[in-house]
Amino acid sequence: MRRFLVLLKKELRELLTPQMLVPFLVAVLMFAFLGSILSQEEEKTRSTQSIGVVDLDETDTSKSIERALDNAGFAAVDLGGTAPESMTEELRARNLSIGLYIPEGFEAQVDAGRPADLQTYAVVRSFSLMSLGQTEMLKSVLSAVSSSISSQLIAEGMPGTDPDAVKHPVEFTEHVAVGTMEAPVPLDAVYGLIEQQTLFIPIILFIVIVFASQMIATTIASEKENKTLETLLASPITRRSLVMAKMVAAGLVALLSAAAYLIGLGYYFKGLTGGTDTLFETSSGTVDVASALGLGLETVDWMMLGTTLFLSILIALAMAVIIGGFAESVKSVQALITPLIILTLIPYFLSMLIDIESTAPALRAFVMAIPFTHAFTAAPNLFLGNQMRVVLGAAYQVLWLLALVVIAARIFSTDRILTMKLGFRRRRHRTANP
Amino acid sequence: MPQAVLEVRGLTKAYGQIEALKGIDFEVAEGEVFALIGPNGAGKTTALRVVATILRASAGSVSVEGIDALKEPDRVREIISYLPEEAGTYKSMTGETYLKFVANLFYADPEKRSAALERGRVIAGLDERLGDKSGSYSKGMARKLLLARTIMTEPRLAILDEPTSGLDVLNALEVRDIVKRYAKGGAAVLLSSHNMLEIEYVSDRVALIHEGRIVDTGSPAELKLKHGADTLEDVFAAVAS
Known part of the structure; x- marks a missing residue:
């Protein structure tokens, strides 16, 4: 455990460099700045x-x-x-x-x-x-x-x-039912509310998955390229600790970035939409759509949502560790990480555009097999009261994570971490000395 | 007869169809500097990597201080240290931070940590430059830092692949002296180099490796005598041709 912590500290020091922090802080401040401008414009429009x-x-x-x-x-x-x-x-x-x-x-x-x-x-x-x-x-x-x-x-x-x-x-009185609850509220108000509540969860998840994956794959590729990995592999650290230290460090930085993006994008969307308002005027008076239809998330719902989001980040990190092992150089990471980005993009767009549950069985099976899908569909499922689907999705993600961690640890335990290469260049003539 | 720190028996290593090592045997005793020499692709680096526990042997045995390196690599890593050829440092870390990281990794006891760190500072000899980021170091400075990192933990077996690679004459001489002094202290050193003068100066015994096999072993003087050569370079040329 002591050595794991020493290694974790080293990984965090390697990740939290000014080169990494500055662009990231600039992006967050830019979102907050844009939100502030949009808010002012919105205010002008309202005046x-x-x-x-x-x-x-x-x-x-x-x-x-x-x-x-x-x-x-x-x-x-x-x-x-x-x-x-x-x-x-x-x-x-x-x-x-x-x-x-x-x-x-x-x-x-x-x-x-x-x-x-x-x-x-x-x-x-x-x-x-x-x-x-x-x-x-x-x-x-x-x-x-x-x-x-x-x-x-x-x-x-x-x-x-x-x-x-x-x-x-x-005079029309619209009635909307969500799950087992019904309320006399306009349908567009319900969609508006859900959109406001869930709009930036997939965006942040996508950004964080891409950011964290690139980060960890780059650190591994960089260790290979700078030949620091060999000294590390000959040091008294178990391979599991080595993989876990890299993953935990990247996970912590990813969570930090998620929190910062959450704040930045929160400002941005508040400026764009004017904030979340759950009260709507109806013929029978003012109705709080969120409470009338049970569309607010309980603490346990937030915990489930957080779990599935965090599991997605860990799965992406484990995949990136394996990808990093294949990388011949830091430059090749970008190309190698592309399949992972595509795997994230598919559920990201599909969950925004269509109801995945109602698609053709083959397409549904394909999309649901992607572990990230369950994080993108978690928030709408929780709003609809489908907690069991979220739990099953999280269990499926845990299986993926365990399998990937085992594969990653095996790669680090064998010669493959030093010998396997995918550099998208013409293969060199093989020599006895790797 | 000094006790053997490292014993390698019938070591074979294959990468798919390519056999890099074809059953090599050697041992390195306490206080001894043992060198592997041979042409490019002979299997030197592969042998060092297997002994350093970062590559798995296809067959044979490697034991360090009686511990089976193939079965208990974690235990062996406690008592060895490896300096790869062209190894790099963490560029965003200062030299001091890097040495601290290594000391923290090896020792839980604060006193042992401090002692190791002090040894590292002395071996590196970088004085106030230790406070600078290692990314700003010259090749010689980085190599000395890495050598310090390798022997500051006082490993029973130090594995050095081309320890003076890329160093100027003065820095190379300093590194060779450090290596010799370290072995004299009772540890074993296994090294590989293309520099025959260096090998002659620093090594007690030499193994000539060619196409994955050890073709001859002996002290530099013995090898020169046996092959009727004036220098180790001539011995090397005779074996490689």
């Missing part, structure tokens, strides 16, 4: 939006449009008598994105029961994701205008009638 308005009609109907815009959270900026051909120029000059042009005779057309002409102008300044908010803004403007005029027409034509009751004669 009162200005809209340029040209009202040449100046009637009660056109004034009611401005009131409707005000009620919808828009601040109308009077553009005077700007001509239609000068609208975009005027909007640009005033740094406005949306403009509304109400021509003369607008009210007369409405009163005559003819479709009234009204023009909107949108100035596109970028095609970024956040700029897409402009589309929503324009939709809100059109909806506010249309709702205002239709309410006015209903009030005039059907005195004493509630315009909202005419416009929305049917």
Whole structure:
């Protein structure tokens, strides 16, 4: 145990170098920085939006449009008598994105029961994701205008009638069942909640698996390349301790990186989505979707999730130890690690895009045979109350891990650690001296 | 007659169809420096690696201080030390940290650790440069650090593959003296080198190895006399041709 700890300390010292830590910290800080920028942009989008308005009609109907815009959270900026051909120029000059042009005779057309002409102008300044908010803004403007005029027409034509009751004669109450629980909440709210809760788990798992695998395979390849492995193999350390020290060190660094990425990506997604809100307004009042449908994770669920995620990292590390044994040099690690990345990418994408359980038996068997699949499907399974599937998946992962550790320890116990090579170069002429 | 520290009997090692060692026998006694010499691909490094327990023998036996190296490699690793040819250091570690790592690996007792570390510092002779990262060392400095790492633990058997490889004349002389002094202290040294002058200077006995077989063994003087050669280089040339 003492020698294992000495070796572990050495491995950690080798891994936690400034060359490794700096890019990793930069990535985490970058995520946090991006999250902060996105959050500010989101805040800007949420704040009162200005809209340029040209009202040449100046009637009660056109004034009611401005009131409707005000009620919808828009601040109308009077553009005077700007001509239609000068609208975009005027909007640009005033740094406005949306403009509304109400021509003369607008009210007369409405009163005559003819479709009234009204023009909107949108100035596109970028095609970024956040700029897409402009589309929503324009939709809100059109909806506010249309709702205002239709309410006015209903009030005039059907005195004493509630315009909202005419416009929305049917009231829908959506009921959603998840597992054994049911609640009167919108379906999209449930999907939104699950997406927010589980969005970054697969991303972080993927990043950490790739990062940790490269790290450990590189350290082994580096020991071979620098010829430090031979002295280590002749030292009084058991092969099992040697493999375990490398794996535990890489596992600890991977967990550290996972925690840092969790914080960084947490900021990022909070900025992107505005944070997790589980409360939704329904016809029967405010409902907490998470508790109403049992979509919150209990402590035991988090432990199961953590276990399956950690097992995935350990499996990747054990695979990387074997891959590192094949590597002829540090340069060849990148190519050798590719199959492992592909093995991670398959369940990563499939679990995001489709329900693996409902795929064809052959495909399902193939995907479920990949040990990482069980980590990618763990969070949705736990939300759906399928704890047994997660437990079985974790048990399957343990079998994989044991088999891989045995193989890795055997490789280190035999000549293969020094003699096996896969360098993706033309094979050299074999000589007696390896 | 000094007691044998290392005994190798009928040692065979095959890589698939290629037989690198074809049943070699030799022994190294206490206080003796024993050298394996031979052309490239003769099987010298393979022999050293098997004795160092990092390669498995296909047949034969290797025992160090009476311990079967093939059956109990972990016990043997406690009393041997191996310096591979072109061995490297951990570049991000300082020389001092590297020696501490080795001392910690071998000794649980703090006093023994400190003593080993002090020996390592003296053998390395790098003074204040020991505090620098070993990645900044010249080849000679790195080799001396590795030699210090190899014998600071006072192994009963030191296995040295080309110990002066890449060193300048002064550094090579220093290393040879260290090796000779170390053997005089009662340990056994098994080494391999292409430098015949070095072999002549440092070795008590020499085994000529060719195509996986030991073709002759004796002191440098005996071998020269037997082969009617003026130098060990001539003996080597006669055997290799």
